[in-house]
Amino acid sequence: MTMRDLPLLEIEGLTHFYGAQLGCRNVSFDIYSGEVLAIVGESGSGKSTLLNCLSAQLRPTGGTIHYRMRDGSRLDVYGAGEAEQRRLLRTDWGFVHQHPHRGLRMGVSAGANVGERLMVVGERHYGNIRAKALEWLGKVEIDGARIDDVPNTFSGGMQQRLQIARNLVTEPRLIFMDEPTGGLDVSVQARLLDLIRTLVADLGLSVIIVTHDLAVARLLSDRIMVMKGGEVIETGLTDQVLDDPHMPYTQLLVSSILQVGA
Amino acid sequence: MGGLPLLRISGMSKGFTMHLQGALRLPVVSHVAFEVAAGECVVLGGPSGAGKSSILKSVYGNYLSDCGEILIRHDGEMVDIARLAPRGMLEVRRRSVGYVSQFLSVIPRVTAIDLVTQEGVKWFQDREQAEARAAELLTRLNVPERLWNLPPATFSGGEQQRVNIALGFIGRHPLLLLDEPTASLDAKNAGVVRDLIAERKALGHGLLGIFHDPAMRDAVADRIVDVTSFAAVA
Ligand SMILES: Nc1ncnc2c1ncn2[C@@H]1O[C@H](COP(=O)(O)OP(=O)(O)O)[C@@H](O)[C@H]1O
Ligand SMILES: Nc1ncnc2c1ncn2[C@@H]1O[C@H](COP(=O)(O)OP(=O)(O)O)[C@@H](O)[C@H]1O
Ligand SMILES: [Mg+2]
Ligand SMILES: [Mg+2]
Numbered sequence: 001m002t003m004r005d006l007p008l009l010e011i012e013g014l015t016h017f018y019g020a021q022l023g024c025r026n027v028s029f030d031i032y033s034g035e036v037l038a039i040v041g042e043s044g045s046g047k048s049t050l051l052n053c054l055s056a057q058l059r060p061t062g063g064t065i066h067y068r069m070r071d072g073s074r075l076d077v078y079g080a081g082e083a084e085q086r087r088l089l090r091t092d093w094g095f096v097h098q099h100p101h102r103g104l105r106m107g108v109s110a111g112a113n114v115g116e117r118l119m120v121v122g123e124r125h126y127g128n129i130r131a132k133a134l135e136w137l138g139k140v141e142i143d144g145a146r147i148d149d150v151p152n153t154f155s156g157g158m159q160q161r162l163q164i165a166r167n168l169v170t171e172p173r174l175i176f177m178d179e180p181t182g183g184l185d186v187s188v189q190a191r192l193l194d195l196i197r198t199l200v201a202d203l204g205l206s207v208i209i210v211t212h213d214l215a216v217a218r219l220l221s222d223r224i225m226v227m228k229g230g231e232v233i234e235t236g237l238t239d240q241v242l243d244d245p246h247m248p249y250t251q252l253l254v255s256s257i258l259q260v261g262a
Numbered sequence: 263m264g265g266l267p268l269l270r271i272s273g274m275s276k277g278f279t280m281h282l283q284g285a286l287r288l289p290v291v292s293h294v295a296f297e298v299a300a301g302e303c304v305v306l307g308g309p310s311g312a313g314k315s316s317i318l319k320s321v322y323g324n325y326l327s328d329c330g331e332i333l334i335r336h337d338g339e340m341v342d343i344a345r346l347a348p349r350g351m352l353e354v355r356r357r358s359v360g361y362v363s364q365f366l367s368v369i370p371r372v373t374a375i376d377l378v379t380q381e382g383v384k385w386f387q388d389r390e391q392a393e394a395r396a397a398e399l400l401t402r403l404n405v406p407e408r409l410w411n412l413p414p415a416t417f418s419g420g421e422q423q424r425v426n427i428a429l430g431f432i433g434r435h436p437l438l439l440l441d442e443p444t445a446s447l448d449a450k451n452a453g454v455v456r457d458l459i460a461e462r463k464a465l466g467h468g469l470l471g472i473f474h475d476p477a478m479r480d481a482v483a484d485r486i487v488d489v490t491s492f493a494a495v496a
Contacts, residue, residue, distance in 0.1 A: 032349055194370050219369075223348045237323060237348040244325040248281035255282060 006068055008033050008174060008206050009054070014063035016049050022230045023049030027063070029225065029235070033173070036200060036207040038217035038238065040253070041227035047210040048178055050227070054208060055095055055176045056085040070173075090120045094167030098179040100159035103166070104151050110137065110162055111147040117170050136165040140195060157188035161195065168199065175200075177209040181216060193219055214253065218242055226250050265300035267333075268437045268468040269321065270340060274330030276316050277494060289494030290316050294330065296487045298437065303459055303469040303482050308489035314472045317489065318439050320344075321470065322361045323351040334359055334437060356384070362430030363441045366422040368415045374400065374425050375410040382432040392432070399428035402454050424451060431458045438462060440471035444478055456481050 007030035016023035024046035031037055039047045052058035054065060056077050065077040067088070077085065089095065097103040104113050114133040115123075123129055134144050140161035142154075151159050160180060167175060180196065181189040197220055200207055211217055217224055217238060224241045226234040226249070234247045245251045275292035279285055291313040298304045306314040319325040321332055323343050333340035336358040343354055355361075369377065375396055382392030400410060403424040409417060414425050427443055440459075444452045452475070459469055459482050473479040479486070 035349065190370055197369075222352055236326070237351055239324050240326055240348075243319070244278075246279070246326070248285075251281045 006072075007031060008068050010064075010066040010074075011054065012064045012066075014050065014053055014060050014065065016053050016058065016060045016062075018049075022046070024053070024227070024230045027232055029232075031174075031206055031208065033206055034204045035223060036205075036209065036221045038221035038224045039208065039210045039227060040212065040214060040217050040224060042212060042253075045227040046230040047212075047227055049230075051176055051178055051208065051210050055093060056089055057095075067174075090117060091170050092172050092174065094170075094172040094175040096160075096163050096167055096175065096177040096180045098182045100151065100156070100163050103163040104159060106152050107150060109148045109150055110142065110154070113151065113162060113166050114169050117166055121170050132169060133165075136169050137162075139168075139199070140165045141191075155188075156184055157192055160184065160192055164196070164199070168203070171203075172205070174206045174208070177207065179211055180209070181211075181213070196220060214242060226253065265302060265466070265468070266335070267297050267299050267340070268335045269298040269470065270331070270333040271296055271317075271321070272331050272333075274317075274320065274332060274344070275328045275494065276313065276320050276325060277328060291489065291492040292494040294492045298468040298470050300436070300466045300468055301463050302484040303463055303471060305479050305483035305486050306470070306472050306489050307479070307486040312489040313492065313494075314489050315441055317492075318361075318441050318470065318472060322355070322359060322439055324361075358435060359437045359439065360430055360433045360435035361439045361441070362427060362443045364423055364426070364443055364445045366414060366426035366429070368413070368422070370415060371413055373411050374405065374414050374417075377414065378425065378428045378432055381429050385432070385434045395432055396428065399432055400425070402458075403428055403451060404454075420447070423447065427455060427458075431462075434465075434467075436467050438467060438469045440469060440473075442472050442474055445474055452478055 009031040012028050014027040015025050027050055039050060041047055049058065053060040059078055067075045067077050069075055095103065111130060111133040114136050115129040118129050118132055134147060137144055137147060142158055142161055151162055154162065181192050184192065193216060209220060221238045224236065224238045225232050226241065228249050234241060234245065234250045241250065242254055245254050272295045274294040277287060277289035279287055294317060306317060308314055316325055320327045327344050330344065331342050332344045334343050334354055336354050341354060343351060346354065378396035378399065379389065379393045382395050383389055386392040386395060405421060405424050409421065414422050417425065430443065444455050456478065462469060471482065473482065
């Protein structure tokens with residue numbers, strides 16, 4: 001058995017309550033290397049709660065998450081110390097937020113935003129950091145001449161692309177995204193989606209992406225999980241769930257998309 | 263034909279429960295049972311609405327069958343795709359079963375030649391070989407060369423359809439599913455598809471198709487499976 005045959009992330013009975021308020025309940029699944037999973041559902045269904053728990057940013061009330069490290073060992077994510085969790089999130093994992101100001105440092109240059117994550121993994125040579133930052137700006141289609149500008153001067157689409165460069169520069173294996181195209185114009189969205197699709201395929205990344213937009217899920221993901229009221233109500237291959245939905249709520253989601261498109 | 267079985271369906275049923283229409287139950291086909299062997303082209307016959315596409319989509323894992331077995335030859339074994347996890351189904355699709363419909367799902371910004379080449383790269387030794395094969399297919403399907411370096415989003419319906427056929431036929435999936443790929447194609451291009459099917463049969467691949475046009479159907483079919491014999495009773 002090779003490492004590819006073993007799950008990268010194993011989630012078992014994950015539950016989170018905010019006091020008495022249910023966030024998500026009893027979620028279990030595995031993610032393998034190179035898989036793209038979309039989590040869909042209406043606002044308030046628990047998607048962000050689940051994603052924050054998965055990415056070691058919100059300690060769940062119950063359940064476990066195990067992560068397969070590069071050396072093959074299996075890490076109990078919430079059993080590990082906070083320093084270890086932070087290190088994972090800054091190196092092996094990435095998190096792309098819907099709002100760029102949560103994922104970027106708006107007061108420092110684009111180059112520094114990308115370079116900062118490299119420094120966390122131990123790169124100290126200024127020339128190398130700048131060269132790598134420039135390379136990644138190019139990969140996300142940002143003009144290298146903008147390297148010393150602060151993100152505040154960028155358009156929304158550019159800020160999202162910068163956030164992606166900042167996350168990918170450390171060559172992570174697992175990326176979490178929370179509505180990465182939310183709030184962008186349709187044409188800007190299309191370009192960003194295309195960029196994400198290409199990078200994910202070229203780098204063989206594993207991705208867990210939260211979206212309320214089924215068209216985004218169809219374009220980017222292999223698998224889909226439908227959430228309602230904090231619980232996963234239907235899962236499967238993305239095209240199968242969208243073309244042959246079985247649960248009443250999934251049929252409603254799919255049909256309301258059709259009406260929007262018509 | 264006595265070839266190795268590539269697809270074996272038995273006791274399969276498929277219907278839909280329409281929850282938005284008061285959980286209306288729509289049975290489509292039941293007790294479906296037939297085989298496709300290496301080197302043959304089996305055509306599903308029956309009127310519109312009989313369930314031909316539903317069977318094809320269930321074989322591709324795009325629809326979830328309600329019961330029964332759908333065995334596909336994969337890595338030398340017959341694998342029941344009705345009970346396969348998504349990851350397994352994607353592997354089967356990658357290497358063992360392909361699907362061609364009459365519609366191209368357009369990916370923005372990728373050119374026609376790149377689209378077909380990218381699929382070819384999965385099957386040929388190197389990119390040059392894949393690109394040469396892509397160019398050959400686009401030429402044979404009469405896609406004008408001036409369009410090759412453009413994304414197909416702006417192509418006419420017929421041009422997109424022919425790019426889609428190139429995409430489906432550049433692969434070497436031992437089992438190929440065809441859902442009316444020649445619908446509304448002119449006679450010349452329909453003839454090209456007929457040749458492509460014959461070439462795949464000669465390679466020992468199996469094809470399961472739906473063809474509306476009787477002339478096309480008779481030209482490619484080794485056997486016709488009448489889907490009305492699987493009609494489900496409500
Ligand atoms: N910080 C919080 N405190 C209390 N309740 C919260 C908090 N964050 C989310 N919730 C509640 O948890 C449920 C799931 O929310 P969320 O995970 O944000 O859903 P989604 O991302 O699908 O919109 C909602 O009922 C929401 O009001
Ligand atoms: N995704 C679906 N949801 C609901 N009903 C469907 C779906 N796909 C097909 N059907 C219904 O199943 C029946 C058979 O359709 P189909 O398999 O497309 O037949 P054919 O290809 O023989 O024309 C039709 O009544 C059709 O409306
Ligand atoms: Mg949210
Ligand atoms: Mg049909």
